[in-house]
Amino acid sequence: MTTTIRTRAMCLLLLGGLSASCRNPEWPAPDPGPANYMAGPESGTPLVAGFSNASDVQVRIEDFKFEPSRLTVSPGTKVTWVNKDGEPHSATSSEKPKRFDSGALDSDKSYSFTFAEPGSYSYFCKLHPHMTGVVEVR
Amino acid sequence: MNKDQESLGDRMDRRGFLECAAWAGTGLLWTVSGGILSSRAFGQEGTGKGGARAEFTFVQISDTHFGFSKEPNKDPAATVQEAIRKVNALPSAPAFVLHTGDITHLAKPAEFDAAAQVLKGLRADVHYVPGEHDVLSDETKPYLERYGKGTKGLGWKSFDHGGIHFVGLVNVVNLRPSGLGYLGAEQLEWLKKDLEPHSDSTPVVVYTHMPLWTIHEKWGWGTDDSEQALTLLRRFGSVTVLNGHIHQIMQKVEGNITFHTARSLAFPQPKPGEASNPGPMKNVPADKLREMLGITSVGVVSNPGTLAVIDSTLA
Numbered sequence: 016m017t018t019t020i021r022t023r024a025m026c027l028l029l030l031g032g033l034s035a036s037c038r039n040p041e042w043p044a045p046d047p048g049p050a051n052y053m054a055g056p057e058s059g060t061p062l063v064a065g066f067s068n069a070s071d072v073q074v075r076i077e078d079f080k081f082e083p084s085r086l087t088v089s090p091g092t093k094v095t096w097v098n099k100d101g102e103p104h105s106a107t108s109s110e111k112p113k114r115f116d117s118g119a120l121d122s123d124k125s126y127s128f129t130f131a132e133p134g135s136y137s138y139f140c141k142l143h144p145h146m147t148g149v150v151e152v153r
Numbered sequence: 154m155n156k157d158q159e160s161l162g163d164r165m166d167r168r169g170f171l172e173c174a175a176w177a178g179t180g181l182l183w184t185v186s187g188g189i190l191s192s193r194a195f196g197q198e199g200t201g202k203g204g205a206r207a208e209f210t211f212v213q214i215s216d217t218h219f220g221f222s223k224e225p226n227k228d229p230a231a232t233v234q235e236a237i238r239k240v241n242a243l244p245s246a247p248a249f250v251l252h253t254g255d256i257t258h259l260a261k262p263a264e265f266d267a268a269a270q271v272l273k274g275l276r277a278d279v280h281y282v283p284g285e286h287d288v289l290s291d292e293t294k295p296y297l298e299r300y301g302k303g304t305k306g307l308g309w310k311s312f313d314h315g316g317i318h319f320v321g322l323v324n325v326v327n328l329r330p331s332g333l334g335y336l337g338a339e340q341l342e343w344l345k346k347d348l349e350p351h352s353d354s355t356p357v358v359v360y361t362h363m364p365l366w367t368i369h370e371k372w373g374w375g376t377d378d379s380e381q382a383l384t385l386l387r388r389f390g391s392v393t394v395l396n397g398h399i400h401q402i403m404q405k406v407e408g409n410i411t412f413h414t415a416r417s418l419a420f421p422q423p424k425p426g427e428a429s430n431p432g433p434m435k436n437v438p439a440d441k442l443r444e445m446l447g448i449t450s451v452g453v454v455s456n457p458g459t460l461a462v463i464d465s466t467l468a
Contacts (some may be wrong), residue, residue, distance in 0.1 A: 079430035119289040139330035
């Protein structure tokens with residue numbers, strides 16, 4: 016499956032709790048323009064195995080699927096789900112009690128959650144429980 | 154899927170048949186008798202005097218999705234209103250209406266309000282069960298606030314009418330990841346006790362949102378623990394299970410149990426395998442939309458346990 020994560024090389028410290036080992040002082044300051052993107056669907060070069068050490072990562076909900084359905088991020092990463100489908104969906108934690116719940120996301124609506132702690136966070140769509148995904152934080 | 158009416162059955166008089174043709178249009182007519190589903194002319198109601206089982210009809214509507222506003226239907230309120238006019242114009246006034254869920258699209262208060270506003274145009278009482286869309290925000294709270302009266306647990310209940318036992322089940326709450334619909338232990342326990350006093354010859358009609366048989370697992374069209382409910386129902390001589398959720402008509406007969414799904418009043422969904430996902434069918438020309446939406450009218454004829462199920466479209 017092609018990785019469709021888009022990342023923005025944001026410079027440091029937007030959110031608390033970022034792990035120091037994930038910061039690269041040599042990264043350029045943020046500047047809109049494809050040259051400053053680490054990778055993306057435009058360049059056609061996916062990040063290694065869905066791993067991102069940027070602070071902002073996106074999961075697309077489309078065709079009744081989470082893309083990518085398996086995402087690995089570092090602690091402190093903010094993950095944003097965007098619903099690009101015509102039907103409402105949700106990103107709801109499978110655990111009890113729920114770690115996070117986007118609630119109903121209509122088309123083009125998004126929801127963000129910051130994964131502060133390492134762990135494996137499985138989730139699903141409340142409306143269409145066959146849609147499942149997992150965020151690995153390490 | 155529209156079939157013309159078949160040849161006249163011997164229980165139907167000429168006037169009844171003409172009245173029936175006037176409103177059913179190119180609808181489907183089905184009769185269930187002793188568990189066998191066959192397509193023939195609907196026996197119109199008689200004077201219904203005396204007898205343990207008076208003849209009556211009831212209507213099922215489903216999946217109104219108030220709040221939905223995309224292709225192929227920017228205004229479900231309008232198509233629902235057309236259906237209400239149709240129901241109110243039925244030659245045999247229904248005793249009540251069943252709404253098998255997805256009343257709203259996103260369970261927003263404004264959507265529930267809009268639904269109530271439009272549905273009060275129905276001249277008959279309506280019995281509801283929720284769809285998964287109705288419990289999207291804050292779980293069952295908004296739904297039960299409006300429709301919980303007289304129900305137990307997460308909104309299930311039963312009632313009797315004309316010798317038939319009606320059971321409304323809720324299979325859209327506490328859905329598990331990778332799962333289908335779900336009834337849960339508490340509801341199944343309630344169902345067991347609820348059915349106990351009724352003899353095997355009592356016709357039972359179960360109405361719920363998600364199908365109680367697995368139509369298409371990949372799209373979540375089924376109920377994980379339905380087998381436990383069906384086991385409780387199998388001893389009855391006539392069981393009819395009505396549901397919505399899939400926005401198209403499908404049926405199945407399993408012994409004495411007949412399953413019948415309903416069309417939506419908002420938008421059609423594709424058949425299993427005809428699309429990559431079960432979302433609304435978008436490329437439906439405006440003049441074809443109403444042929445894919447509709448209501449279900451169910452009639453009880455004087456033969457005990459016999460139901461005539463009629464699907465009709467809005468067009």
